[in-house]
Amino acid sequence: MKLSQILKPDAIKVISSASSKKRLLQDVGDLAHSAYHLDQEHVVEALLERESLGPTGVGHGVALPHARLAGIDEVSGIFLRLEKPVDFDSVDRQPVDIVFALFAPEEAGVEHLKALALVSRTLRDSLLCKKLRANADAATLHAILISEQDMKAA
Template sequence: MNLANILEPEAVRVVAAVSSKKRLMHELGDLAEATYGIEAHAVVEALLERESLGPTGVGHGVALPHARLDGVDKVCGAFILLEKPVDFDAVDRQPVDLVFALFAPREAGVEHLKALALVSRTMRDKSICTKLRSNNDAATIHTILTEAQSVQAA
């Protein structure tokens, strides 16, 4: 499994600002619907439901919201770079500006966990996060994310 199989170039967006965590979830829903055809409302509902179990803000300005949904045939992702960080109830109480969301089939088990581990490893790399934050072009961001893994594996 690699990020190029999970993250379509069209699923990367740079957003100037969102007013809240909930608004960010709506951005992710719109992105998932536009890219993968997953109903935006269902995405927002599933992400918020998952957040109610505990925040997915993992620290250092990174959030990894994720959800299992009906109507999803494979694990897929969406990435948003926020130009203005938003409060996300992160574990370190820092606002979030890098958001990598995962959407998985409801019955996905190991594949969902493997994807989450892969994304988590990638987003823990400080040099990758620095590169992401210094770019505001979606195509460049996609390249940074998808090439990061091949460099790590080498």
Template sequence: MELSTIIRPAAVKVVANVSSKKRLFQDLGDIVASAYGLDGDAAFSALQDRESLGPTGVGHGVALPHARIEGLEEVVGAFVRIEKPLDFDAVDRQPVDLVFALFAPDGSGVDHLKALALVSRTMRDSSVCAKLRANEDPDTLHTILTESHATRAA
């Protein structure tokens, strides 16, 4: 599994300011609706439901919200770089500026976990995060995300 099969360039955005986690999840719903044709409201609700189980801020300014959506056929992702970091109730209490959201089919099981592990490994790489924070062009951000794992795997 490669990140290039999970996230399309159209699902990578830079936003200047997000006022709340709820607003971020609405933006992510809009992104996956536009990039993949998903129901944006269903994506938003699924993220909200998952987040109510516990925050998905994993530390070092990174959040990995994820949810299962009925009717989805494959695991897909969306990435947002926030210019003004957002309080996310992260484990280290640091605000979040890099958000990689995953959406998986309702009964995906192993594929969902593999995708989450891949994204987690990528976003734990401090050099990848530094490059993501240093760039504002969505195409460049997509390239950083999709090439970082591929070069390590080679």
């Protein structure tokens, strides 16, 4: 599995500010609707439900919210870079400015886990995150994410 398979170029956005974790998840839902035609309200509810089990802020300014959704047939991703970090109840208590949300079909066991592991491994790279934080253009962010993984695979 490659990031290019789960992250469309139009599923990336830079957000100037989000006032809260809930507002940020609503921004994720809005982008999921425009990029993948998913029901925004259903997406936000599923993400909030998953967050109630434990926060998905993995540390170092990165959050990986994820949910399984009825009615979709493949794993899809959303990438947001925040110009102003927001509190996300992260494990290291640091605010988040990089968000990679994943949506998987309800019955996608292994594929969902593979996608989550791929994104987690990718965003654990501090140099990559530094490049992402230094760019505000969605097309550039997509290219950085896709090319970084391609270089590591080679």
